[in-house]
Amino acid sequence: MIYGSGMLESGITFDYGQLVLDCEFARMIKHTIQGIPVNDETLAIDTIKEIGPGKDFLMHKHTFKHMREQSKPELIDRKMRGTWEKAGEKTAYERAMVKVRHILENHTPDPLSDDILATIRSIVVEAEKEMGIKS
Numbered sequence: 001m002i003y004g005s006g007m008l009e010s011g012i013t014f015d016y017g018q019l020v021l022d023c024e025f026a027r028m029i030k031h032t033i034q035g036i037p038v039n040d041e042t043l044a045i046d047t048i049k050e051i052g053p054g055k056d057f058l059m060h061k062h063t064f065k066h067m068r069e070q071s072k073p074e075l076i077d078r079k080m081r082g083t084w085e086k087a088g089e090k091t092a093y094e095r096a097m098v099k100v101r102h103i104l105e106n107h108t109p110d111p112l113s114d115d116i117l118a119t120i121r122s123i124v125v126e127a128e129k130e131m132g133i134k135s
Helices: 016-033 045-051 061-069 081-086 092-106 114-131
Strands: none
Touching: 016 092
């Protein structure tokens, strides 16, 4: 379990942009701890033999085919600085806030079932009884 997503200032402040960034980091961590598949395709032995020592593996079709499997950031921009600057220099936080606005404007959560609503209501009623609050 990851604790503190979206929190700033030791939990005194909550920031939606930070929450979206933290979710991206959690996705990347989860991907990493799931491990890297090791098989004939991912080891690329045939590609290594084909290219040979000291040659360019980055431009090979095998690299292009598999490079995005290792990391799929949505908000982190890995462009070269000049390309990033020409594209408007948006920080990861600025991109996160665009996503936050989109979520807030467009997301419609699924309604809770009647059973869940009844359970929540019973918890509230019980808490009100314990605190001496009349419903």
